[in-house]
Amino acid sequence: MAGGWTADGAVQQQIDDSIQxxxxxxxxxxxxxxxxxxxxxxxxxIPLARRQALPGARLCIACQSARE
Ligand SMILES: [Zn+2]
Numbered sequence: 001m002a003g004g005w006t007a008d009g010a011v012q013q014q015i016d017d018s019i020q021x022x023x024x025x026x027x028x029x030x031x032x033x034x035x036x037x038x039x040x041x042x043x044x045x046i047p048l049a050r051r052q053a054l055p056g057a058r059l060c061i062a063c064q065s066a067r068e
Contacts, residue, residue: 025055039063 035051038044039060046060059067 035046035054035056036058037046037051039046040058041063042060044060044062046057050061051057057064
């Protein structure tokens with residue numbers, strides 16, 4: 001391998017980090033429930049990207065910012 005073991009090790013470390021990240025998100029999701037497809041307050045659809053970024057999100061961005 002041209003990259004040598006150091007470069008391969010770095011890539012492996014990144015993969016390990018990604019897996020740890022995914023597992024942490026999965027645990028957070030299980031802890032707080034699956035969240036809602038629609039906002040609890042105004043019933044607007046919560047974008048999939050938001051639900052993926054914030055597992056357990058129950059409010060749309062507008063209502064969440066209004067509460068904060
Ligand atoms: Zn809302």
